Each structure stands twice: as structure tokens, then as C-alpha cells.
Amino acid sequence: MKFQGRSPRKRTGGRRRNFRKKKKHELGDQPTETRVGETSLKTVEARGNTEKVRAVTANTASVATDGDVVAAEIEDVEENPSNPNYVRRNIITKGAIVSTSEGRARVTSRPGQDGQINAVLVE
Template sequence: MKDQGRSTRKRTGGRLKHASNKKRHQLGREPAETTVGETRVQYIDSRGNEKKVRALSTNVAQVADGDAVSEAEIENVVDNPSNVNYARRNIITKGAIIETSAGRARVSSRPGQTGQVNAVLID
């Protein structure tokens, strides 16, 4: 689990002394790590009686080319700047370059938060 607490360093770069131990309510959730495959989603309760749709895997992307938006099949992940191993494992995150049936596209949505992949053609 990821700790969502305060930073361990000051603005000047010095270390902060801990005022208290880590608490359970400060923990985040495990990342969704959306993969390329048959569409699977998970619904998560969120703050304010809302729900988050977490895409566990998907093979469809909404690809924008100027003003036109079309649905395209995701073939694989070409590059992922957030983690060098994500491209090898076909994990889709925001900013990832994906190969689609419409061409190469950059992911502009957060599939682990919204449950869908929106992308913009870059070719």
C-alpha cells in the first residue's frame, strides 16, 4: 500500500521529524495496472457517495483525430514513460503510447480512475 501522508523532507531539503506513526486511513489503494485484453472493470466506492470505475483490462480505446473521435482496437503498448517495465507488460497508464487499429496514440485518460481509455493520435 502507498502511504499518502506528509512528505519526509522540508522545502529546503532537510529531513522532517515524524510527529506520529502512519495511520491506516492515510494509505492509498493498490494501482489498477490496466492491461490489454478482454474488458474487465471493478467498481470502487469513493468519497461523497460516488463510485470509481477501475479498468483492470481493456482492448478498446476512444481515439481522437482532430475533432473526429472513433473507437479503435488496442493492439499493444509501445512505450510507457511512467515505468519502463509497463510497456513490456502491456500496462496502460496516462501518457502511454499505444498501438491501435487507427495508428499510434497517446493515452490522455486515467484508465484506473475512469474505467476507459481515451487517446489522441500522434502519427
């Protein structure tokens, strides 16, 4: 369940003022912008005494081809619908099109959340 906080607007359209600052558990984290490079992971503490593994850099992707999954080498980021500047900085997010040793592939996982890159071939 996500807690984003209540809306700053009332039902009538009027503004609601904050009655306090955010508590520690309501604060967000800086996004982990996964880049192309030698694989390195980072673990962060999450709620409920759990841990998340985040990919800081990665150079391999599990690419789903016809009927099987192949570990492919990532060469670079070709397109990124979430932010065009991510292409120049080689940042991989969900939905990014990357060129791999198997061909062009679209990322279907969230590397900053899962710590791994899963993709499907585009062509």
C-alpha cells in the same frame, strides 16, 4: 484536494519524526495497472460516499482523429514513458503510446482512475 501528509523535513532542514501511524483514510491504494485484454472494470469506494470505476483490462480506446472520435481496437503497448517495463507487461497508463486499428495513439486519460481509455493519434 490531496492530502499527502506533511514534509519529513523542517524549514531548517532537520528531520521530523512521525508522531503516529497513518489513519485509514490517509492510506494509499495499490495502483490499478490496466492491461490489454477483454474489457473488465472494477468499482472501488472513494471518499464522500462516491465510487470510482477502474479498468482492470481493456481492448478498445476512443481515439480522436481529425474532427471525430472513433472506437479503435488496442493491439499492444509500444511505448510508456512512466515505466519501460510496462511495455513488456502491456500495461496502459496516461501518456502511453499504443498501437490501435486506427494507428499509433497516445493515451490522454487515466484508465486506472477513469475506467476508460481516451487517446489522440500520434501520426
